[in-house]
Amino acid sequence: MFKADLINQLTEKMKLQGREVSKTHAEAFLSALGEVTQEALAKGDDVTLPGLGKLSLAERAEREGRNPRTGETITIAASRSAKFSVSKDLKTAVNR
Template identity: 50%
Template sequence: MNRSELVTAVAQRAGLTQSDADSLLSAFGDVLVEAVAQGETVKLPGLLTVERVERAARTGRNPRTGETMEIAASFGAKLTAGSKLKAAANGS
């Protein structure tokens, strides 16, 4: 499902216009990105949890030359599926 299909589905399910549904998804994405950037965990019970995780600095290897290199510490996003999402994926 791509974004336009998702907008259409949300608009039909919620009784919104497609423009309103698109605005809703844009706002949700903006809020999610801002919250994770600030280190907050976003929980949608039964659906998913999104949190910022820290990656420690480490030593890596350049696959082309075999030379070792230092990889700086960074942050990433971790998405965890909730119970309803897991059940849907399992066909339940």
């Protein structure tokens, strides 16, 4: 599902709940959610998305790797990456 599809689905769901939300407002909400999530993760905070799961940071230690073209051993620097843990509700919904 692309961003435009998600925005359309959000506006339709809200309409079914008796709340009129424009596509502009839905897009603004989606953008704000992305910004808030990025800022929280950058600070090291976890972000729980009810019904979906939890985003958190995973620390990756420095490690040895191999250049696939030359076979040369290289050092891959330590880094942080986002990790998503799926909620039980989402797992249940997907496995119906």
